[in-house]
Amino acid sequence: MTRKAACLLFGVLLMTCASATFSFSPLEVAKPDLGVPFIIYGIFFLSPAQGLIAATVLAFSREILSSSPPGALLFASVGLVLSCIFLRSRLYIESRYTFALVCAASVLTESIIFLALSLFAKGETKDAYNVLIFSVPDSIATGFVALFMFAFFEWTGIRYMDRV
Amino acid sequence: MKGTFVIIAAVLLLVLSFLLFTNIPVFQKGYVRAKSRLADGVGPVLEAMKLPVRGMNLVIEEYIDLVGVKRKNRELKETIGKMELENQKIPELEKENERLKSLLHLVEQEPGKLIAARIIGEDVMNWFKCILVDKGRSDGIRERMEVITPAGLVGQVIEVNRWHAKVMVVNDTNSSVDVYVSGKNTRGIAEGTGQTTLKLKYVLKNDDIEPGDKLITSGKDAIFKRGFPVGIVINVDKNKAGLFSDVDIMPFNNFKKLDEVLIVSK
Numbered sequence: 001m002t003r004k005a006a007c008l009l010f011g012v013l014l015m016t017c018a019s020a021t022f023s024f025s026p027l028e029v030a031k032p033d034l035g036v037p038f039i040i041y042g043i044f045f046l047s048p049a050q051g052l053i054a055a056t057v058l059a060f061s062r063e064i065l066s067s068s069p070p071g072a073l074l075f076a077s078v079g080l081v082l083s084c085i086f087l088r089s090r091l092y093i094e095s096r097y098t099f100a101l102v103c104a105a106s107v108l109t110e111s112i113i114f115l116a117l118s119l120f121a122k123g124e125t126k127d128a129y130n131v132l133i134f135s136v137p138d139s140i141a142t143g144f145v146a147l148f149m150f151a152f153f154e155w156t157g158i159r160y161m162d163r164v
Numbered sequence: 165m166k167g168t169f170v171i172i173a174a175v176l177l178l179v180l181s182f183l184l185f186t187n188i189p190v191f192q193k194g195y196v197r198a199k200s201r202l203a204d205g206v207g208p209v210l211e212a213m214k215l216p217v218r219g220m221n222l223v224i225e226e227y228i229d230l231v232g233v234k235r236k237n238r239e240l241k242e243t244i245g246k247m248e249l250e251n252q253k254i255p256e257l258e259k260e261n262e263r264l265k266s267l268l269h270l271v272e273q274e275p276g277k278l279i280a281a282r283i284i285g286e287d288v289m290n291w292f293k294c295i296l297v298d299k300g301r302s303d304g305i306r307e308r309m310e311v312i313t314p315a316g317l318v319g320q321v322i323e324v325n326r327w328h329a330k331v332m333v334v335n336d337t338n339s340s341v342d343v344y345v346s347g348k349n350t351r352g353i354a355e356g357t358g359q360t361t362l363k364l365k366y367v368l369k370n371d372d373i374e375p376g377d378k379l380i381t382s383g384k385d386a387i388f389k390r391g392f393p394v395g396i397v398i399n400v401d402k403n404k405a406g407l408f409s410d411v412d413i414m415p416f417n418n419f420k421k422l423d424e425v426l427i428v429s430k
Contacts, residue, residue, distance in 0.1 A: 016206060019285035020213040023295065024221040031290045048170040056177065064203045066287045067294030067322060067332045070195055071184025078177045085171060114291070121186050127291065127337050130358030134290045 004046070007156055008054060011038045012061045019065045030137035035062055036106045037099075037142070037149040039077065043084040044093050044102075045153070055081045072114060079113040080106055096150040104143030111135040200325055207327025210284040210296060279303060279427040284328060293336040293358065295319075297425060300327045308387055310428040316393035316416030317341065317381060318425050329427075333419050334394065335362055342385035343394050346378040354379060354394055354413055362395060364411035369402045371409070379413060389428070 015034050022031060035058035043051030059077035066073065084106070093099050111131050118124045183191045281303075285296035299305050301324050311318040311331045319339065323330040332339055339356040343364070352367040367373055377397040383390030393416050401410040 013209070015288055016209050016285075017213055017217075019288050019296065020210050020217045022288070023283050023286040024217055029290075031288065033289075048167060052170055052174055052177075060199070060202070062288055064199060064206055065285065065296070066289045067292045067330060067336055067338070068289060069185055069338070070187075070192055070199075071181035073289070075178060075181035075185060078174050078181060082171070082174050082178070085167070085174070111291075117182070117185060121182060127358075130337050131291050133358075138290065 003156060008057055011058055015061050015065060030141035032141040032145040033107050033138060036103050037146045040103050040106055041153050043088060048085045052081050075117050076110040076114045080110050083109060096147050099150045100143040100146040103146035104139040107139035107142045108135055203325040207300060207325060211298060214284050277429050279429055280424060281427055282424055283422055293333040295331045295333060297329050297331055300325050300329050302326055304429055305329045305427055309430060310388050311425050312392055313417055313425055318417055320387055334415060341388055341394060342382045343379040344382045345373055346380050348372045351382060362413040362415060364413050367409045367411050369409050373397060373400055375400060
């Protein structure tokens with residue numbers, strides 16, 4: 001339990017560190033979504049409940065470090081958790097590469113969920129171009145980062161606890 | 165059974181976040197308060213991370229400077245040639261100088277009204293554009309205060325915590341600023357696109373506007389005071405279908421290269 005909480009805290013710290021780094025780096029095209037690997041690992045390697053807790057905490061942290069409208073990132077993350085719960089018994093992550101691929105696909109799913117929310121809740125499409133233009137580079141960057149994060153999760157030794 | 169409970173909890177969270185997104189005041193007030201309490205802890209962490217990150221950035225920049233020194237020398241020689249031509253533009257620069265002097269005069273006249281802040285973080289998502297500054301509630305920062313640099317407008321404060329504040333930059337998709345063209349009667353709304361440039365909306369096709377025109381805040385949106393430079397018109401397309409022209413603006417500030425900003429307290 002303590003190790004899982006520490007792992008989650010590390011995720012929040014990593015996100016804060018990313019925010020500090022982004023303000024100095026000229027790179028604007030791709031910003032990896034550092035919360036996604038934690039959510040995916042939680043759902044597929046621990047339990048859906050752990051995934052939901054990770055999604056809520058990390059989405060909340062992301063909203064603190066972003067100018068997103070209230071609830072938008074929480075909705076996208078919880079939407080991702082629900083779609084992953086349904087895929088849990090159908091999708092098998094056997095290596096770090098599959099994990100990276102799933103993380104990359106999850107970033108795309110999150111952006112689609114966010115766009116659907118903007119469209120249905122406010123009838124706005126002004127974010128569409130902006131979100132879509134960044135989704136692909138973001139997902140590639142997240143996939144790349146997920147390769148290393150998988151190694152970190154393995155190192156923590158909290159995997160395959162009640163894998164279905 | 166446990167799985168069903170998780171799905172129910174997730175659906176409830178989904179509904180809650182939907183209600184928050186649709187701006188229902190009861191939900192939003194509590195959420196914003198909770199977020200603000202938690203965000204109080206983020207400021208010191210960002211402050212602590214600023215030093216190593218800034219140091220690392222300095223080392224990288226120094227290295228890049230060394231690598232590019234030859235290329236820079238050649239470029240500088242070309243620049244000298246261009247600058248001789250630029251000298252002809254002195255009257256225009258004098259005008260700009262006057263504008264900047266007036267901004268400086270504003271600082272000298274009301275030193276207490278401008279709060280200098282350093283940038284300590286940036287939006288973690290690139291769907292939105294915000295910066296985090298190292299001044300917060302304890303320094304007198306409040307929501308909706310304008311944020312400027314001597315070059316021009318940066319944005320407005322949207323969230324204030326004890327140690328830091330969040331500034332929505334004018335190129336965020338949720339940002340709109342009422343502006344007018346300097347020296348002309350043309351007015352419009354400068355909207356963020358999420359990209360480097362802004363769009364000037366609601367400019368009629370017969371309005372007097374052309375590339376090179378400078379845009380200044382009009383003060384009519386009740387957020388930004390009149391007179392802050394926003395950007396320069398880079399493209400005007402009057403062949404677009406509809407009543408209005410399609411106008412692109414390049415902001416005076418490069419938001420990726422900002423180190424310090426000034427917050428105008430009310």
